[in-house]
Amino acid sequence: MILLNDVRYSARSLARTPGLAVALVLTIAFGIGSNAAVHGFVRGVLARDMPLPDSDGVVSVVGADANGVGPVSYDDYLEASATGRQRSLALA
Numbered sequence: 001m002i003l004l005n006d007v008r009y010s011a012r013s014l015a016r017t018p019g020l021a022v023a024l025v026l027t028i029a030f031g032i033g034s035n036a037a038v039h040g041f042v043r044g045v046l047a048r049d050m051p052l053p054d055s056d057g058v059v060s061v062v063g064a065d066a067n068g069v070g071p072v073s074y075d076d077y078l079e080a081s082a083t084g085r086q087r088s089l090a091l092a
Helices: 002-016 018-046 074-083
Strands: 061-065 068-071 089-091
Touching (some): 002 018, 061 074
Antiparallel strands (some): 061 089
16 A cells, blocks of 8 residues: 555656656666667677587586685596595586
8 A cells, every 4th residue: 555655646746747757767768778788789799609519518617625616627527537526526
C-alpha cells in the first residue's frame, strides 16, 4: 500500500512539472542507450570468440599451495598428475 501511495505521489509531482518529467525520461533514456552502446563496442572489440574448433572444452587449471591460489604451468600439472596430487588442482 505504501508503494502505491509513493507511485501516485510521484505521478502527481511529475504531472505538475512536465518539463522536469521530460528531462528525467530523456536523461534515463540517454544513459541506458549510451551504456548499451559502450557495452556493445567493448564486447565486440575485447570479447571475441576464441579461434579454436572446440572452444567450449577449454579449461583453466589452478593450484593451491602455501602461497595461495594461482595458475599452474604445464610442467607443474604433469608433476601433480604423476604424483597423485590432483586434489590441489581445480578446473575453472
